Amino acid sequence: METNNVTAPGIDLGPAARLIQELIRAVDDRQLDGPTPCPDYAVRELLGHLLGLTVAFRDAAHKKSGPTTGTPPTSALPVLPDDWRTALPPLLDELVDAWRSPAALEGMTRAGGVDLPGQVAGMVALNELVVHGWDLARATGQEFRADEASLRSSEALLAPGDDDRTGPDAIFGPPVPVPADAPPADRVIALSGRRPDWRPGD
Secondary structure (H helix, E strand, C coil): CCCCCCCCCCCCCHHHHHHHHHHHHCCCHHHCCCECCCCCCEHHHHHHHHHHHHHHHHHHHCCCCCHHHHCCCCCCCCCCCCCHHHHHHHHHHHHHHHHCCHHHHCCEEEECCEEEEHHHHHHHHHHHHHHHHHHHHHHCCCCCCCCHHHHHHHHHHHCCCCCCCCCCCCCCCCCCCCCCCCCHHHHHHHHCCCCCCCCCCC
């Protein structure tokens, strides 16, 4: 995973994490097998991925080495545990607290099997919450209300650079064109390779 030369002094994952906590409370069990903007994921796999990345980036903030930080996210299809409704919200709180420590942004860490500067890893963690929060909202028919600071961070991270977004290891697809005056959320989602107008059934 290559990233642009971006910095963000102070990273607050709180608003993005709270939005996901709100979204999951409204997910109906009947929606778990429904489609999402991630072609390989139904809602249950998307939630499983959110749970896994929450643990991975929490541990990355603490500079922990092991399976949670060393396993690529594409190694297996995520499995959603039965207790996800009670397990995910406190894990998101732990993620937020972990990245509020100045030490999390210092030095190098690892997430998804990739070594990253702490500052960049924090931005990647925030972007994962923003983009997959949008995925969850869109897949379950809910409103997506990301905060401005989180969207700015994601837009800076996802802005086209020298990274290859078409190879087999690419995390995101090629950016989707949107009007110059598109809302910030649409610009971020388009930069992630998703269609901002995606709806279930597309």
